[in-house]
Amino acid sequence: MTDVKQGVRLQKVLAQAGVASRRAAEEMIDEGRVEVNGEIVIVQGRRVDPEHDEIRVDGSRIPTARRHLYYVLNKPRGVVSTMDDPDGRACLADLEGVPNHERLFHVGRLDTETEGLILLTNDGEFAHRMTHPSYKVLKSYLAEVEGFVDDKVIRRLTKGLTLEDGPVHPDSVRLVQASEMKSLVEISLHEGRNRIVRRMMDSVAHPVRRLSRTAIGPVRVGRLGVGDMRPLSREELGKLFDLVDL
Known part of the structure; x- marks a missing residue:
């Protein structure tokens, strides 16, 4: 008080x-x-x-403290999801619009060939809680996969799979589009394990051709272009604070 x-x-x-x-x-x-x-x-x-x-x-x-910065970035394919790379590969700090004068760090990771949403902040406690498995922040992905995905595959994914590092139970799986050569599948889950969506689709014999993260909790890609960044809105930040008990 x-x-x-x-x-x-x-x-x-x-x-x-x-x-x-x-x-x-x-x-x-x-x-x-x-x-x-x-x-x-x-x-x-x-x-x-x-x-x-x-x-x-x-x-x-209503998030009121303004001493920290909170951004959402739509990471392009081929960019390493770190703020610097000792091997000289393109990284988040190289993207236009990322304020290099601020000491920002990324929240979570995307593998180099995955595009989509990633958060940047200078709030260490927020970053820690957003990535801690106990808070179970939901993330959604859109996967373009090889071959025709039928209802049987969707049911199998929805039921859950056992991978080499343990079981995975997605929150939702939806078939967006299917054709003989490729299909689009939307997967939402709380999992944060490495390359989890790619490994799920490999296990059902539909390797991922292209993958994008479309949402992190209440934050959605919307009209944010690939490579673009914007501050989190007050509403988004307030909902994220609630999700991680800040």
């Missing part, structure tokens, strides 16, 4: 977070729409610690 004589006025914090003007934030408080640490605020002038207090508006988490 923040000391009432310290901290920042709640309406100022909401305004700085881009939720609303101070006047509109005061109206939200009057309407009982704002919570601090699970309690509805019923009086004006409440002071909070924007770095540690959990603030919600209409039930949605």
Whole structure:
């Protein structure tokens, strides 16, 4: 609980977070729409610690601390998912738009030939929790695979497989498109093991030809072009904070 004589006025914090003007934030408080640490605020002038207090508006988490940076990047194929590479290969820091003056590090990995979403941040605790298996952050992939994938294969994948390093149970498997030469399969899972989707498809005799990660929790690729980067939105960041109990 923040000391009432310290901290920042709640309406100022909401305004700085881009939720609303101070006047509109005061109206939200009057309407009982704002919570601090699970309690509805019923009086004006409440002071909070924007770095540690959990603030919600209409039930949605409002991330307020701005000392850290949070980006989502759509990694191209052929780029190593590290910020530097001793072998001189193209890496994340080489992409246009990545702020090299900031000490960013990547959250999780994608193998070099996989494209798609990867997070960049300078928040070590956030990065640790996002990659820790106990938080089970859902990730979705779109795989272009060899051959015609039928319903039997989809059922087998959905039921779960046993790979050389143990069983894997995807959260969902969906056949997007199938033809004689190639098929598109969408797979969502909490697994973070190395090349897990490629190994799953190898095990059912449909090797991956092209693979893209399309979502990390609530963050979706949308219109973000390959090689492009953008800051996480307030809504995305709030949902991710909730997922990893920050």
